[in-house]
Amino acid sequence: MKSLTDTFTLHNGTGIPCVGFGTAELRGEHGKRAFLTALETGYRHLDSAQMYYNEEMVGAAVKESGVPREEVFITTKLANDVRGYRETMDSLDESLRKLGTPYADLFLIHWPAPAPFKENWRQMNAESWRAMEDLLEAGKVRSIGVSNFRPEHTKALLKTARVKPMVNQIRLLPGYTQEDVVAYSREEGMLLEAYSPLGAGEIFSSREMKDLARKYGRTVAQLAIRWCLQRGFLPLPRSGNPDRIRENTGVFDFDISGEDLVRLDRVKT
Numbered sequence: 001m002k003s004l005t006d007t008f009t010l011h012n013g014t015g016i017p018c019v020g021f022g023t024a025e026l027r028g029e030h031g032k033r034a035f036l037t038a039l040e041t042g043y044r045h046l047d048s049a050q051m052y053y054n055e056e057m058v059g060a061a062v063k064e065s066g067v068p069r070e071e072v073f074i075t076t077k078l079a080n081d082v083r084g085y086r087e088t089m090d091s092l093d094e095s096l097r098k099l100g101t102p103y104a105d106l107f108l109i110h111w112p113a114p115a116p117f118k119e120n121w122r123q124m125n126a127e128s129w130r131a132m133e134d135l136l137e138a139g140k141v142r143s144i145g146v147s148n149f150r151p152e153h154t155k156a157l158l159k160t161a162r163v164k165p166m167v168n169q170i171r172l173l174p175g176y177t178q179e180d181v182v183a184y185s186r187e188e189g190m191l192l193e194a195y196s197p198l199g200a201g202e203i204f205s206s207r208e209m210k211d212l213a214r215k216y217g218r219t220v221a222q223l224a225i226r227w228c229l230q231r232g233f234l235p236l237p238r239s240g241n242p243d244r245i246r247e248n249t250g251v252f253d254f255d256i257s258g259e260d261l262v263r264l265d266r267v268k269t
């Protein structure tokens with residue numbers, strides 16, 4: 001990966017820009033400004049969700065940026081209180097209306113067994129997945145996947161799936177490597193997306209991270225994002241600050257040594 005427009009390839013051939021801009025908690029005009037700054041800085045991948053309540057602003061920022069729709073990869077995620085065939089179809093239509101676009105690039109099941117479906121999540125995920133497969137066939141989404149799925153959740157889904165998930169978006173950062181989930185997801189052909197690659201801010205207090213960042217002449221954030229890329233994870237860093245939005249893209253002109261990658265796998269954050 002050499003730039004923000006380089007892509008990973010999903011198992012259906014869809015290209016996905018290698019760093020996504022995290023959008024959780026960024027809402028309203030402040031959110032829109034952050035998304036515009038991200039697009040101006042060169043990000044071409046925005047990670048939204050129904051539960052982030054910012055799909056309108058994501059759509060508005062893409063339009064206002066002047067970047068052609070087809071050059072931006074937009075993800076949204078099925079909310080925790082929505083399951084079932086019809087409900088999933090309708091909620092995607094609502095997301096597309098808010099995003100102001102005829103298709104989403106990636107549609108994920110946000111959580112595998114949320115509270116309203118604690119007892120019947122297997123059946124309800126299967127029904128939602130059937131809708132997502134039909135949305136894929138209809139061209140309303142370009143790829144489909146899951147988030148926060150442990151192997152038992154994916155195994156249950158695969159019992160009735162016609163199309164395997166293309167992505168599993170999970171929490172991954174230096175010191176938090178979820179090896180069992182990563183290995184199983186890869187066996188089933190899924191790309192791993194790394195959410196909270198900066199530990200939602202926690203990573204910045206780690207002495208070891210600071211020391212290693214200094215060794216490479218980089219910032220802690222750049223080191224964490226670079227670690228994701230070198231481990232084959234697609235990082236989704238979030239910032240509402242223009243300088244940091246830019247800083248987080250400075251990850252293509254240095255290499256972390258094999259030895260330091262292993263140190264970062266085990267770092268205490």
Ligand code: NAP
Pocket residue numbers: 021022023024025047048110147148169170194195196197198199200201204219221222236237238239240241244245247248
């Ligand atoms: P994150 O990206 O790990 O960290 C964001 C925090 O780090 C913010 O407080 C931000 O503050 C700060 N930050 C960013 N860049 C920085 C820098 N260069 N220097 C110092 N501080 C910096 O947090 P996250 O939002 O939890 O995760 C990222 C994205 O992953 C989310 O936005 C969302 O898209 C996705 N996600 C998905 C799930 C899921 O269940 N699928 C769960 C969590 C997250 P400032 O804004 O002030 O810069």
